[in-house]
Amino acid sequence: MTAATTAYGVVTVDVDRAEWPRAVTQARDEGFAFFDLLTAVDREGDGFDVVLRLWDPRRRTGLVLRTRCPRDDARVPTLLGVFAGAGWHERATAELFGIAFEGHVTTPLLLPASFEGHPLRKEFVLAARVAKRWPGAKEPGESDADLATPSRRRPQPPGVPPGWGERS
Amino acid sequence: MTPYEQGLAALRAAQYPVPVRSRGVIALLEENCTVCMVCARECPDWCIEIDSHKETLPPRTERGRPRVLHVLDRFAIDFALCMWCGICIEACPFDALFWSPELPPATRDPAELVHERAELRAWLATVPAPPALDPAAAPAKEQQDADRRSGPG
Ligand code: SF4
Ligand code: SF4
Numbered sequence: 571m572t573a574a575t576t577a578y579g580v581v582t583v584d585v586d587r588a589e590w591p592r593a594v595t596q597a598r599d600e601g602f603a604f605f606d607l608l609t610a611v612d613r614e615g616d617g618f619d620v621v622l623r624l625w626d627p628r629r630r631t632g633l634v635l636r637t638r639c640p641r642d643d644a645r646v647p648t649l650l651g652v653f654a655g656a657g658w659h660e661r662a663t664a665e666l667f668g669i670a671f672e673g674h675v676t677t678p679l680l681l682p683a684s685f686e687g688h689p690l691r692k693e694f695v696l697a698a699r700v701a702k703r704w705p706g707a708k709e710p711g712e713s714d715a716d717l718a719t720p721s722r723r724r725p726q727p728p729g730v731p732p733g734w735g736e737r738s
Numbered sequence: 739m740t741p742y743e744q745g746l747a748a749l750r751a752a753q754y755p756v757p758v759r760s761r762g763v764i765a766l767l768e769e770n771c772t773v774c775m776v777c778a779r780e781c782p783d784w785c786i787e788i789d790s791h792k793e794t795l796p797p798r799t800e801r802g803r804p805r806v807l808h809v810l811d812r813f814a815i816d817f818a819l820c821m822w823c824g825i826c827i828e829a830c831p832f833d834a835l836f837w838s839p840e841l842p843p844a845t846r847d848p849a850e851l852v853h854e855r856a857e858l859r860a861w862l863a864t865v866p867a868p869p870a871l872d873p874a875a876a877p878a879k880e881q882q883d884a885d886r887r888s889g890p891g
Contacts, residue, residue: 705787706779710772711808713789725779 582634587620587646590637594622594652601626602633608649608659610667612692617641618669622649622656639669648674666690699730742846758866760839761822763853764815765861770834773808777826777835785819786826787812815858817842818851838864 572593574583585593602624611619617640624633639646648671649656663669664676668688678685687694704727707717717724726732739747756762773790789812795805827835838861845851853861871878877885 699784702784705781705784706775708775708778708788708790710775711790711792711806713791713811727779727784 580632580634582636585635585637587637587639590620590647591649591652594624594635594649597624597633597635598652601628603627605653605655606632608656608663610663610669610690612667612690613638614692615641618644618667620646620663620669644668645670645672647672650674695730699727704730756839756841758839759837761824761837762839762841763817763837763861764820764827764858765836765838765865766813766855766858767834767836767862768810768813768855768859770832771810771813772832772834773810774831776829776831780829781826782823783819783821785816787814787816810855813855813858814852816852818848836862836865838862839866840864 572583572585572589574581576582583593583597604625604627606623606625608620608622611621613619617638620637620639622635624635625631626633637646644667646669648660650660650671650673657674658679660671660674661676661679664671665678665681665685666688667690670676681689689696703717706727707724708714709716709724773788775788778786778788788810790808790810793807793809795807797804824837827837840861842851842853876882
């Protein structure tokens with residue numbers, strides 16, 4: 571199943587993941603021959619979108635292709651056979667989102683070998699969020715010294731689980 | 739001057755031609771800031787630090803009540819962390835933050851990329867005027883208020 575939508579002047583084609591390499595090959599052969607980028611979007615309960623942008627250098631127009639995989643089955647066929655240059659982007663997407671690209675043994679690209687987790691997944695909490703105090707914890711009329719008095723419930727920083735970074 | 743410092747000075751002196759609506763550096767109009775903390779809480783990078791204290795104003799009339807005012811003590815943006823998203827500027831309910839097309843000066847020490855209140859204030863001079871209203875638009879609310887106050891009666 572494929573469906574095209576236009577938003578903000580960008581044409582996006584949604585593709586079933588089984589059809590992914592075939593649809594990208596077709597777009598390439600129709601003129602979208604320049605591989606621009608490949609990345610992913612964490613849709614939380616709905617899984618992950620893998621997003622690819624291609625460019626047609628003759629018509630000077632772009633095209634976005636998108637496929638979705640479930641969270642508990644995060645894998646998509648590789649595009650290595652369509653665009654060799656997709657390899658680099660698939661390696662980055664694999665380590666940052668924890669998505670497997672079937673047919674491509676992705677080696678780490680950006681993160682140190684000892685790194686655990688996939689930092690662009692929504693559930694990933696950045697260590698800096700624990701090491702640094704949230705500047706928004708202060709109420710109007712307060713300064714750092716007022717934070718020492720644990721008087722009432724303070725606002726919590728968005729995206730940080732309760733209890734993280736609290737030091738006693 | 740070391741060669742590094744000479745290069746830095748040349749960079750700072752260069753009038754790099756950027757489009758007027760570029761996101762260069764963030765300017766603070768202190769008078770408009772009510773210390774509501776919205777920008778510090780909305781900033782995804784946690785790079786806005788605000789300190790303030792409370793002051794109590796005596797009642798204006800005999801039967802009036804004292805008023806509590808929040809007074810700004812510190813306002814700093816860490817441009818080493820900032821990612822130029824503009825969320826703070828969009829979120830500020832009181833129009834106290836503005837984009838300036840100037841770039842924060844290059845430095846050798848990331849600590850110098852923390853711009854304190856006075857520096858943020860100084861960037862105001864470089865903020866371009868807002869785009870003109872549509873000719874058919876009603877005047878801005880502030881203008882309407884001012885006209886009403888200065889008008890006859
Ligand atoms: S532009 Fe974005 S990152 Fe920078 S201070 Fe404002 S909200 Fe924070
Ligand atoms: S959102 Fe605006 S008014 Fe509120 S603290 Fe920030 S700059 Fe000041």
